[in-house]
Amino acid sequence: MFENSSAPVTMGKGNLSFERVVLTLVMLALAAGMFVPFIWMVLSSFKPYQEILSLKPTLWPKGFTVSNYTTLTSELPFLRYFLNSAGVSSVVTLVILFTSSLCGYVFAKFDFAYKEMFFMTIISSMMVPFAVVVLPLYFLIARLGMLDSYLGLVIPFMVNAFGIFLMRQFMEGVPGDLVDAGRVDGAGEMWIYWRIMLPLSLNALSALGVFVFLWSWNSLWWPFMIISKSELRTLPLGIATLAWEYATRVDLVITGATIGVVPILILFALMTRTIVRGVALTGMK
Amino acid sequence: MIEDSYGTQTRSRFGNGLLSRLRIPRNAFPWLVLTPVLTYYFVFLIYPILYAIWVSLHLWIIEDPSASQFVLFRNYRDLLLPTSRFLDAFRNTLVYVIVRTVALVPLGLLTALLLYQFRRTQRFYLFCVFAPIVCPSAAIAVLWKWLYHPRFGPINAQFAELGVPRQGFITVADQALYSVVAVDIWQHIGFGAVIFLAGLMSIPEQLLEAARIDGANRWQLFWRITLPLLSHTTLFVTVITLIGSFQVFDLILVMTSGGPGYATYVLSYLIYNEGILRTDMGAASAISLVMFVIIMIFTVIQFRLLRPRWEY
Numbered sequence: 001m002f003e004n005s006s007a008p009v010t011m012g013k014g015n016l017s018f019e020r021v022v023l024t025l026v027m028l029a030l031a032a033g034m035f036v037p038f039i040w041m042v043l044s045s046f047k048p049y050q051e052i053l054s055l056k057p058t059l060w061p062k063g064f065t066v067s068n069y070t071t072l073t074s075e076l077p078f079l080r081y082f083l084n085s086a087g088v089s090s091v092v093t094l095v096i097l098f099t100s101s102l103c104g105y106v107f108a109k110f111d112f113a114y115k116e117m118f119f120m121t122i123i124s125s126m127m128v129p130f131a132v133v134v135l136p137l138y139f140l141i142a143r144l145g146m147l148d149s150y151l152g153l154v155i156p157f158m159v160n161a162f163g164i165f166l167m168r169q170f171m172e173g174v175p176g177d178l179v180d181a182g183r184v185d186g187a188g189e190m191w192i193y194w195r196i197m198l199p200l201s202l203n204a205l206s207a208l209g210v211f212v213f214l215w216s217w218n219s220l221w222w223p224f225m226i227i228s229k230s231e232l233r234t235l236p237l238g239i240a241t242l243a244w245e246y247a248t249r250v251d252l253v254i255t256g257a258t259i260g261v262v263p264i265l266i267l268f269a270l271m272t273r274t275i276v277r278g279v280a281l282t283g284m285k
Numbered sequence: 286m287i288e289d290s291y292g293t294q295t296r297s298r299f300g301n302g303l304l305s306r307l308r309i310p311r312n313a314f315p316w317l318v319l320t321p322v323l324t325y326y327f328v329f330l331i332y333p334i335l336y337a338i339w340v341s342l343h344l345w346i347i348e349d350p351s352a353s354q355f356v357l358f359r360n361y362r363d364l365l366l367p368t369s370r371f372l373d374a375f376r377n378t379l380v381y382v383i384v385r386t387v388a389l390v391p392l393g394l395l396t397a398l399l400l401y402q403f404r405r406t407q408r409f410y411l412f413c414v415f416a417p418i419v420c421p422s423a424a425i426a427v428l429w430k431w432l433y434h435p436r437f438g439p440i441n442a443q444f445a446e447l448g449v450p451r452q453g454f455i456t457v458a459d460q461a462l463y464s465v466v467a468v469d470i471w472q473h474i475g476f477g478a479v480i481f482l483a484g485l486m487s488i489p490e491q492l493l494e495a496a497r498i499d500g501a502n503r504w505q506l507f508w509r510i511t512l513p514l515l516s517h518t519t520l521f522v523t524v525i526t527l528i529g530s531f532q533v534f535d536l537i538l539v540m541t542s543g544g545p546g547y548a549t550y551v552l553s554y555l556i557y558n559e560g561i562l563r564t565d566m567g568a569a570s571a572i573s574l575v576m577f578v579i580i581m582i583f584t585v586i587q588f589r590l591l592r593p594r595w596e597y
Contacts, residue, residue: 142379
């Protein structure tokens with residue numbers, strides 16, 4: 001999508017025109033406006049409390065220290081939060097990739113009664129805002145005894161309507177001959193799914209995977225609803241808790257936010273285009 | 286091993302692993318997949334919605350639901366009473382949605398036009414512009430809460446240096462909502478930008494070249510060719526942004542918790558507040574269904590626009 005190289009380098013004539021300089025300056029200013037807050041945050045996490053609170057804020061830490069990190073991790077188990085988030089998001093992503101692709105295969109390559117009706121039923125759930133189901137879901141999870149459990153964080157998010165939509169869309173583009181050839185040769189449906197459909201859908205799977213993982217990693221509302229045990233908090237919930245319980249300890253709060261942001265930014269730097277494509281194509285965030 | 290008439294070993298071609306031993310009749314396969322999925326859908330989606338509708342028609346008693354009293358539309362009517370915060374939250378949501386959408390669509394387009402001018406360095410700029418989107422809103426909220434700090438925040442320090450009076454931002458009622466929506470806008474500029482960028486890149490260069498040869502200047506090029514060709518994209522971005530704006534929760538929860546006073550109560554926050562903190566499930570459900578209807582209208586529009594155009 002963004003690899004299109006046929007577009008022009010510049011719209012006008014020269015390469016280093018006055019206009020080019022202005023454009024670059026504007027672009028740099030915008031980029032700075034978007035990114036400087038993060039730099040400021042990371043640098044602040046290495047400043048002692050007094051320096052952050054001084055009325056003349058510094059950008060570069062004068063009294064460089066890592067004590068914010070040691071204090072923070074001794075107050076709240078942030079490593080645990082990080083691992084919780086990683087675990088929950090990975091499981092949710094894998095499960096959704098599996099259910100979406102399996103349903104996508106069924107809707108793309110099979111004919112059966114009421115197919116479109118079932119499909120529409122699933123797809124129409126895309127228009128249900130989370131705010132509508134969040135309270136009933138909370139009571140349902142409570143009745144199932146899954147408050148304060150990893151299972152409760154995962155179980156409402158095992159099937160994703162958009163994922164099914166996307167995978168059907170994509171798998172309809174896989175030549176039916178390949179599937180038929182497999183069937184003629186006596187391959188089972190699961191074999192065809194696993195060995196033919198999945199390998200041919202890697203593009204769609206990676207976009208969907210990126211989107212689901214980020215969405216799950218960043219989500220706050222649901223963990224906030226059902227998690228009250230400290231050791232089960234996810235990273236966003238940990239950061240929010242920090243902001244409430246240690247509101248005056250700005251050094252700790254900033255450090256917590258840094259822990260929440262830096263790993264995901266590193267990941268983003270490594271795979272910028274894949275992630276941008278994943279979020280943009282799925283277009284639902 | 287079974288040998289067919291040609292002497293080939295049919296089974297072994299697909300291995301003898303689980304995938305091959307799992308022989309599912311072809312006609313049964315869709316049902317085998319869809320039965321659990323649809324059951325799941327019923328339990329975790331349809332049932333909660335029906336439950337919300339049912340509850341919204343009752344004076345719901347959480348401790349003992351069976352004692353709840355059926356009151357038809359009273360919960361909905363009571364939303365309009367002066368004691369209810371619904372109208373405040375509704376107005377705040379409307380302001381939030383309008384400001385966010387009106388700002389994000391043009392900003393996204395402008396950013397895309399800018400990004401489009403860069404080829405080799407585009408990835409770097411894309412990274413900067415998109416970075417806030419991939420970050421958890423909780424962290425973004427915490428970060429800005431501090432940037433906004435009335436006494437010690439860097440923004441006010443800058444203001445002081447420029448001679449601008451210090452501002453309260455999220456701590457004063459008349460600025461709080463706008464301060465939060467500003468953060469939201471800052472965070473999501475990149476989203477519209479990449480969709481517009483994809484749109485821009487799909488415009489055939491010959492088209493622009495032809496117009497240029499015919500003597501069109503930049504301005505005309507943009508208004509007569511680029512923008513009309515992006516009308517579908519614009520509509521799509523607008524509707525997606527609208528729907529997203531209605532659902533704001535994380536930023537409000539962490540930055541202001543609805544305050545100061547009720548200045549930043551939005552519908553989603555009010556649902557949480559009524560349902561969990563005030564345990565008035567009837568009111569909370571009624572609010573959530575009102576919200577549902579509003580969002581549904583926009584989603585139907587979106588579905589009409591969402592003629593699948595996935596590119597890989």
